[in-house]
Amino acid sequence: MHGRPIVISGPSGSGKSTLINLLFKEYPETFGFSVSHTTRKPRPGEENGIAYHFVSNEAMKQLIAEKRFLEHAAFAGNLYGTSLAAVDHVINMHNKVCLLDIDLQGVRRVRESGLQARYIFVRPKSLTTLEERLRSRGTETEEAVQKRLERAKDEWAYGMDPKNFDHVVVNDDLDKAYTDLRDYIFAPQKSK
Ligand SMILES: Nc1ncnc2c1ncn2[C@@H]1O[C@H](COP(=O)(O)OP(=O)(O)OP(=O)(O)O)[C@@H](O)[C@H]1O
Numbered sequence: 001m002h003g004r005p006i007v008i009s010g011p012s013g014s015g016k017s018t019l020i021n022l023l024f025k026e027y028p029e030t031f032g033f034s035v036s037h038t039t040r041k042p043r044p045g046e047e048n049g050i051a052y053h054f055v056s057n058e059a060m061k062q063l064i065a066e067k068r069f070l071e072h073a074a075f076a077g078n079l080y081g082t083s084l085a086a087v088d089h090v091i092n093m094h095n096k097v098c099l100l101d102i103d104l105q106g107v108r109r110v111r112e113s114g115l116q117a118r119y120i121f122v123r124p125k126s127l128t129t130l131e132e133r134l135r136s137r138g139t140e141t142e143e144a145v146q147k148r149l150e151r152a153k154d155e156w157a158y159g160m161d162p163k164n165f166d167h168v169v170v171n172d173d174l175d176k177a178y179t180d181l182r183d184y185i186f187a188p189q190k191s192k
Pocket residue numbers: 010011012013014015016017018019133134136137171172173174175177
C-alpha cells in the first residue's frame with residue numbers, strides 16, 4: 001500500500017461519500033480524513049478540530065496569504081479550505097493514508113500545489129443517473145439540484161479526460177464500484 005494521499009473527486013451525487021465511508025468502515029486503521037478549516041459557525045455538536053477547524057474570517061485570510069492551504073474555496077458565503085498541516089497530521093501523526101474528498105475546482109489547485117497524490121474520479125454511468133440520484137437523496141432543494149447539475153456538466157468533461165485522473169471509478173453497481181476502487185488503491189503501483 002502506498003502512503004500517498006488519495007484525492008477522490010467527482011460531481012455532486014456521484015457517490016464519493018458513499019464509497020469513502022465504505023473504505024473507512026472496512027479499513028478504519030488504514031485511512032484518515034483531514035480536518036478542513038472553515039469560517040462558518042459550528043453547528044450544535046460540532047467540535048473544533050474534529051468536524052472542522054473553526055476560524056475567523058481574518059485568521060482564514062491570513063492563512064491563505066501565507067499559502068497554508070492546498071485548496072480553498074468560498075461556498076454559501078463562507079470560506080473552506082484543506083490545509084497542508086491537516087494532511088500532514090493524518091500522514092505523520094496518525095500514520096494513515098489521507099483521503100481527500102475535493103471538488104474539481106479544488107483538484108486543479110491541489111495539483112498546482114505539487115502534492116504527490118493519487119487522483120481518482122468517481123462518476124455514475126450517465127448524467128441522467130446523476131440527476132436521479134441527486135433527487136432521490138432528497139437533501140437538496142430543486143434550485144440546488146439544478147446548480148449541482150449545471151456544475152456537473154463541466155466536471156464531466158474534465159473528468160472524462162484521461163490525463164486528469166489516475167483512475168476512474170464508474171459507480172453504477174455500488175459493490176462493483178467499491179471493489180474497483182479498493183483494488184486500485186491496494187494494487188502495487190505502476191510508476192507514472
Ligand atoms: N451505486 C449506487 N447506486 C445507487 N445509488 C447510489 C449509488 N452510489 C451512491 N448512491 C446514492 O446516491 C446519492 C449520492 O451519493 P453520495 O452522497 O455518496 O454522493 P457525493 O458524491 O458524496 O455527493 P456530494 O458531493 O454532494 O456530497 C446517495 O443517496 C447515495 O445513497
